[in-house]
Amino acid sequence: GPLEITGTTRKTGTTIEFAADPSIFTETITFEYEYLAKRFKELAYLNPFITIKFNDERNGTKEVYHFEGGIAQYVTDMNKKEIVANVYSFSGKAEDIEFDIALMYNDSYEEKLASFVNNIRTPNGGTHEAGFRAGLTRVISNYNAKNGAAKEKDVKISGDDVKEGLITIVSVRVPEPQFEGQTKGKLGNTYVRPLIQKATGEALNKYFEENPIEAKAIVSKALMAARGREAAKKARELTRRKDSMSVGTLPxxxxxxxxxxxxxxxxxxxxxxxxxxxxxxxxxxxxxxxxxxxxxxxxxxxxxxxxx
Incomplete structure (x- = not known):
């Protein structure tokens, strides 16, 4: 029915109440606290200007999520290791898409990357992730070729080399996102990749120029991974050569x-x-x-x- 005026107040906002239709949700209509808490926390990181209050009236549990540091704080909170390069974040707009990206490096060998499109997590990545990776790899590779030691300038740094110790949040807002895959967990808009790659390249080039100590630490991390990759490759090739010598083969x-x-x-x-x-x-x-x-x-x- 029509809205009714019930009194006066200085507060503004909207309250939405809903209940799952049991005729549609036939298997379960039980809401899992852990799942909702994780989702609300993500949204609070991605949108630092909002505060989310989560009250579970079933058991009286209450949580408040508000992170003024945004995705930079998200990346910092994800880190559990010794820091190699401090968190760096940048945001902007390219044509009709907006982006927020934050990254840092630690001394581990694993990568932690979470990407989002319009606040929806994309577990299978997509063109926004690919654009960021390409931009990051090119900046690190070019910086090494220009500023690295003579014996390191010819080392080829691959996309896999820059992953070690990388913690990243990539969040984009796309007007008409096209999702791919069985679970729709991958962004498919092809024009997004070159835009994010260019934006990442411009931002990181400026950051590397203004922060040479951080830049050298990141490049050194990638070079270490590249040398390890090449050594492992040579060791595999040597093992294959040894294994190829059968009993009937003469030295x-x-x-x-x-x-x-x-x-x-x-x-x-x-x-x-x-x-x-x-x-x-x-x-x-x-x-x-x-x-x-x-x-x-x-x-x-x-x-x-x-x-x-």
């Missing part, structure tokens, strides 16, 4: 004999290629085989992992 330096009669054949193990050359010249190739072994023992304390 490359083996000077085999002609006879296949194991009762008369002899195998001489010699130290180094020099001794191997002399042994090969003086052997009877009919039944004597020579296999030079590595002469100098590797100093494993100083050698790189891929050489061990």
């Amino acid at each position: 490359g330096k083996l000077a085999d004999c002609q006879s296949k009669d194991a009762s008369i054949c002899e195998l001489y193990l010699v130290e180094g290629d020099s001794a191997g050359g002399s042994a090969k010249m003086g052997r009877d190739r009919v039944f004597q085989a020579i296999l030079p072994l590595k002469g100098k023992i590797l100093n494993v304390e100083k050698a790189r992992l891929e050489k061990i």
Whole structure:
């Protein structure tokens, strides 16, 4: 019915009450406190100008959510490790979309990234996440190429390298979002990616120029991950080469004999290629085989992992 005037007050606002229709919600109409509390807390981080009061009248539990620091505070509260680079946030508008992004680095090896579109979490990412990652990777890679040490300038930093220790919140507001996937958890608007990538690049380039200590710490973190990735790659390739040698495959330096009669054949193990050359010249190739072994023992304390 029509609204009725019941008195005077200085307060303003709207109160909405609703009840789930049991004919539609046939399985359950029980609201989980933990789920609602988490959702209200997220909304308070994403919208620092509002205060959310959550009262559970079933058990009398009351919570108030208000975070003046916004998503920068969200990122700080997500961190549980030693900080490598302090939180940095930036916001703005690109064409018809608005964005709020905050990030920091810690000394861990894992990434924590949460993205939102119009206050709705996108667990499967999408074009806004892809734009941020591309912008971040390019800024770090370019900064290393321009300002890094001579021996580090040629190191190729990938998108995976900049993830280690990264904590990020990416929040965008899109007029007509298009969601993909079975659960609609991925933003599909293609024009969003280049806009966020450009905005991220501009903001982080300025931040790196004004904060060289933070910039070097972030780049060093990425370089460490890149070196680890390359070392792991070389170690895998070495393992594959070793595994590819089957029982029937002869070692490359083996000077085999002609006879296949194991009762008369002899195998001489010699130290180094020099001794191997002399042994090969003086052997009877009919039944004597020579296999030079590595002469100098590797100093494993100083050698790189891929050489061990």
